Amino acid sequence: MKTTIENIRNQLSDKGLKVTPQRIAILEAVYGVGGHPTADNIIEHIRKNNPNIASGTVYKVLDTLIENKLIRRVTTDRDVMRYDGVMGKHHHLYCTECDLIEDYIDEELDTVLREYFKNREIKGFHIKEFVLQIKGTFDKC
Amino acid sequence: MKTTIENIRNQLSDKGLKVTPQRIAILEAVYGVGGHPTADNIIEHIRKNNPNIASGTVYKVLDTLIENKLIRRVTTDRDVMRYDGVMGKHHHLYCTECDLIEDYIDEELDTVLREYFKNREIKGFHIKEFVLQIKGTFDKC
DNA sequence: GTATGTGCAAACTTTTTGCACTTCG
DNA sequence: CGAAGTGCAAAAAGTTTGCACATAC
Numbered sequence: 579m580k581t582t583i584e585n586i587r588n589q590l591s592d593k594g595l596k597v598t599p600q601r602i603a604i605l606e607a608v609y610g611v612g613g614h615p616t617a618d619n620i621i622e623h624i625r626k627n628n629p630n631i632a633s634g635t636v637y638k639v640l641d642t643l644i645e646n647k648l649i650r651r652v653t654t655d656r657d658v659m660r661y662d663g664v665m666g667k668h669h670h671l672y673c674t675e676c677d678l679i680e681d682y683i684d685e686e687l688d689t690v691l692r693e694y695f696k697n698r699e700i701k702g703f704h705i706k707e708f709v710l711q712i713k714g715t716f717d718k719c
Numbered sequence: 720m721k722t723t724i725e726n727i728r729n730q731l732s733d734k735g736l737k738v739t740p741q742r743i744a745i746l747e748a749v750y751g752v753g754g755h756p757t758a759d760n761i762i763e764h765i766r767k768n769n770p771n772i773a774s775g776t777v778y779k780v781l782d783t784l785i786e787n788k789l790i791r792r793v794t795t796d797r798d799v800m801r802y803d804g805v806m807g808k809h810h811h812l813y814c815t816e817c818d819l820i821e822d823y824i825d826e827e828l829d830t831v832l833r834e835y836f837k838n839r840e841i842k843g844f845h846i847k848e849f850v851l852q853i854k855g856t857f858d859k860c
Numbered sequence: 861g862t863a864t865g866t867g868c869a870a871a872c873t874t875t876t877t878g879c880a881c882t883t884c885g
Numbered sequence: 886c887g888a889a890g891t892g893c894a895a896a897a898a899g900t901t902t903g904c905a906c907a908t909a910c
Contacts, residue, residue, distance in 0.1 A: 661791070679793060710852070713849070714845045717844070
């Protein structure tokens with residue numbers, strides 16, 4: 579599915595959102611800038627062609643797009659830095675309800691992943707380590 | 720391995736770090752506060768017993784501990800919010816050199832993971848979704 | 861025309877930094 | 886004692902908010 583301006587206009591109006599130049603530019607930037615842009619990357623990218631966009635607007639539009647499931651935040655939502663005292667290989671349980679992150683240690687899983695990728699090269703990329711984010715809810719939540 | 724004060728003192732001095740009350744308190748807090756504390760969680764926790772710790776110190780100590788591999792940052796290092804226009808299930812390649820995050824789409828991998836966890840319950844947790852972080856380097860880096 | 865969206869600037873939150881003072885070894 | 890670490894306060898990032906003005910439908 580190619581991402582044309584027409585396409586972007588439709589994505590917006592399909593969600594009942596007003597089609598504004600800012601929204602088009604921002605959505606286009608999220609698709610256009612590789613490597614999962616930060617808000618700053620997006621602002622920079624847009625200002626090349628259109629110097630008049632307020633950063634506040636960019637944040638507001640991004641939030642709107644997320645609410646309408648046109649884009650996502652990478653990693654967890656609302657991220658500040660978090661620290662972990664467990665230094666061995668391990669994975670993480672993310673509770674979508676209570677904002678806790680628990681460690682999940684499972685050596686067999688590591689073996690399974692290593693086996694899986696042994697025969698499956700990712701072109702242009704050299705794998706060092708896996709961390710699986712397991713998203714869900716704790717029963718108590 | 721139980722985490723005693725003695726143990727913490729040794730961890731620090733083994734790395735050639737001076738053993739200060741602040742470092743002990745912070746390391747103890749990282750171990751003691753569950754769910755991967757934020758810097759703020761740590762500051763709060765420490766101030767219960769010891770109101771005189773500067774937040775600047777906490778950040779500096781955390782950095783030192785990370786440099787000496789006594790703790791880790793969760794998710795990516797130095798995180799600001801990042802946005803992703805790909806809405807389907809997918810995984811991420813994290814380049815430790817160049818700070819880019821690329822999408823990695825692999826339906827077979829999803830199947831493998833789902834199969835793996837089908838027979839392996841995580842007690843008290845209900846899984847909704849997996850995201851695998853594949854850390855490594857791009858050849859070009 | 862009106863509900864919705866944008867610009868701007870101020871405020872807030874989280875993190876970093878510089879420098880004088882203190883402490884560990 | 887001297888190098889390393891801490892406190893404090895100011896500044897830098899990154900993000901949010903309120904309100905008057907502008908625009909899509």
